[in-house]
Amino acid sequence: MSTQSDTQPVATTKGHEVVRELVTQFGAETFKLQATCDGIPTLWTPKERLLEVLHFLRHTIRPYVMLYDLSAIDEQLRTKRRDQPPADFTVFYHLLSIERNSDVRIKVALSSDNLHLPTAIKIWPNANWYEREIWDLFGIEFDGHPLLARILLPSNWQGHPLRKSYPARATEFDPFFLDAAKQDAAQEALRFKPEDWGMQLGTKDVDYMFLNLGPNHPSAHGAFRIILQLDGEEIVDCVPDIGYHHRGAEKMAERQSWHSYIPYTDRIDYLGGVMNNLPYVLAVEKLAGIQVPERVEIIRIMMAEFFRITSHLLFLGTYVQDVGGMSPIFFMFADRQKAYDVIEAVTGFRMHPAWFRIGGIAHDLPTGWDKKVKEFLDWMPKRLDEYYKAAFMNGILRMRTIDVAKYNAEQALAWGVTGAGLRATGIDYDLRKQRPYSGYERLEFDVPLAHNGDAYDRAMVRFEELRQSLRIIRQCLDNMPSGPYKADHPLTCPPPKERTLKDIETLINHFLSVSWGPVIPAGESSQMIEATKGINSYYIISDASTMSYRTRIRTPSFPHLQQIPEVIRGSMVPDLIAYLASIDFVMADVDR
Numbered sequence: 001m002s003t004q005s006d007t008q009p010v011a012t013t014k015g016h017e018v019v020r021e022l023v024t025q026f027g028a029e030t031f032k033l034q035a036t037c038d039g040i041p042t043l044w045t046p047k048e049r050l051l052e053v054l055h056f057l058r059h060t061i062r063p064y065v066m067l068y069d070l071s072a073i074d075e076q077l078r079t080k081r082r083d084q085p086p087a088d089f090t091v092f093y094h095l096l097s098i099e100r101n102s103d104v105r106i107k108v109a110l111s112s113d114n115l116h117l118p119t120a121i122k123i124w125p126n127a128n129w130y131e132r133e134i135w136d137l138f139g140i141e142f143d144g145h146p147l148l149a150r151i152l153l154p155s156n157w158q159g160h161p162l163r164k165s166y167p168a169r170a171t172e173f174d175p176f177f178l179d180a181a182k183q184d185a186a187q188e189a190l191r192f193k194p195e196d197w198g199m200q201l202g203t204k205d206v207d208y209m210f211l212n213l214g215p216n217h218p219s220a221h222g223a224f225r226i227i228l229q230l231d232g233e234e235i236v237d238c239v240p241d242i243g244y245h246h247r248g249a250e251k252m253a254e255r256q257s258w259h260s261y262i263p264y265t266d267r268i269d270y271l272g273g274v275m276n277n278l279p280y281v282l283a284v285e286k287l288a289g290i291q292v293p294e295r296v297e298i299i300r301i302m303m304a305e306f307f308r309i310t311s312h313l314l315f316l317g318t319y320v321q322d323v324g325g326m327s328p329i330f331f332m333f334a335d336r337q338k339a340y341d342v343i344e345a346v347t348g349f350r351m352h353p354a355w356f357r358i359g360g361i362a363h364d365l366p367t368g369w370d371k372k373v374k375e376f377l378d379w380m381p382k383r384l385d386e387y388y389k390a391a392f393m394n395g396i397l398r399m400r401t402i403d404v405a406k407y408n409a410e411q412a413l414a415w416g417v418t419g420a421g422l423r424a425t426g427i428d429y430d431l432r433k434q435r436p437y438s439g440y441e442r443l444e445f446d447v448p449l450a451h452n453g454d455a456y457d458r459a460m461v462r463f464e465e466l467r468q469s470l471r472i473i474r475q476c477l478d479n480m481p482s483g484p485y486k487a488d489h490p491l492t493c494p495p496p497k498e499r500t501l502k503d504i505e506t507l508i509n510h511f512l513s514v515s516w517g518p519v520i521p522a523g524e525s526s527q528m529i530e531a532t533k534g535i536n537s538y539y540i541i542s543d544a545s546t547m548s549y550r551t552r553i554r555t556p557s558f559p560h561l562q563q564i565p566e567v568i569r570g571s572m573v574p575d576l577i578a579y580l581a582s583i584d585f586v587m588a589d590v591d592r
Helices: 017-026 047-059 127-138 180-189 262-266 274-288 294-322 327-347 369-392 395-401 409-414 455-478 504-515 557-562 564-568 573-583 587-591
Strands: 032-034 042-044 066-074 089-097 102-110 116-118 141-143 209-213 225-231 234-241 523-531 534-542 548-554
Touching: 017 047, 017 102, 047 089, 047 102, 047 116, 066 127, 066 534, 066 548, 102 116, 127 141, 127 557, 225 573, 234 564, 234 573, 262 274, 274 294, 274 523, 274 534, 294 327, 294 369, 294 455, 294 573, 327 369, 369 395, 369 455, 395 455, 395 573, 455 573, 557 573, 557 587, 564 573
Parallel strands: 042 102, 116 141
Antiparallel strands: 032 042, 066 089, 089 102, 209 225, 225 234, 523 534, 534 548
């Protein structure tokens, strides 16, 4: 039987440009370099110097303009930390530079008796929600934060669920009950108190009205609530309220095998289907040292682009509906079903196929797949021409969306905006081009851009992305490589079934991987992809176990909603509806 090693391929970062800059500025003694599988420079720094380091990275030449992600790790049960500094908890800052097209990860070690860090809001405004999330789920406090309150869980929740001491299964809790008193307390906890958020009830001349939009309003696109402070119809301020869809996806990863967690990823951006599987399996494959065949890469791209199409068609239909048009959504949904027919023919399922596997895909392409794909590619382009005339040339839609909810590139980067929302401000940044993965470097396509950064441009960018997705799929169809659909590696899960009928070692690996789960080597890895709504990534930590020690899911929709107040202040309520429609968010992608 093939052995499962406790070692992994580690990408070196010692000679990386940003490492040299930091050492030159602060001295080598300020940092401890950690090797990871993803090649991102990862440096530990004392918390006393944290803000200095972050401020330098934000304002250096070719700065790290985006706080891409910020979260924490409970280290207390971890046994294989590879000479990392002692820590009960770790907070990490994942920073992204557009000019360098590179990242850096800054880590800070904390002990249980002093879970405090200074806030980074003055450096990156989008640190606000991320710091609230860390407090909510880990209990780490950020000194100087304007309102360190729960964000994903109700305000009366007890405990911090992503601590290792917090139970992961319902059977580990006392039986749940809900009596009238408990229900009343839960309802009271939802009451919005403007003074808690620094909002005035009025001035000497004006009494402000506070309006709940959601969490069940159709234009909120899910269980999302936004409280508006209004002077007539003008929005003075607002508070987005999330968490109604939180299901603990990151906690679930700690109790599922590496293989059995794949269906959970489908439910993050539940319109993205296999697009959600991709960053997860790529990150695990980096840890395991698995190189998939070229055929697997192209099949993955083809199916991911099919889901980009289905997601964008839903977005465009509801976008037009939200600004007053009815007919296009029916046509777009009909064409969306045609795309799902192809997805079902290939994978066996429609919305949630959970079809990608560690080391490959669930099964090879079925007989006749090419005919189904070709029929769709022949059908769809002329439909897009009709959509453009019916929707984007419509005077009402243009009036409702042009110059509405505008923001520029600087604002987008400050708030962590990615995807079409960023490219609508003129920034040419698409990971499929800038950091090709899974074989995108072998395909030709363009990156649609706009420059006005308004609700109209965000929709136009996505509309043009539909044409490019069709172009990508056409190349996959015409140039599909031959070869296996699974990697020949002992940690591929599950191994090809035909091999299990002939090879005893493969049969044993199959039994262990499916019943117990593959043991992935200890280490850390991440993978970013250009998902349907922006950049999505999985940052996973293995402790040489059959389950993940920590799985961090960075989704694009979370920062996109955090930006709402800055963009919409001073606008009218109908403008907010158009703005929400143009963001293209899914609440499962926000709340996880």
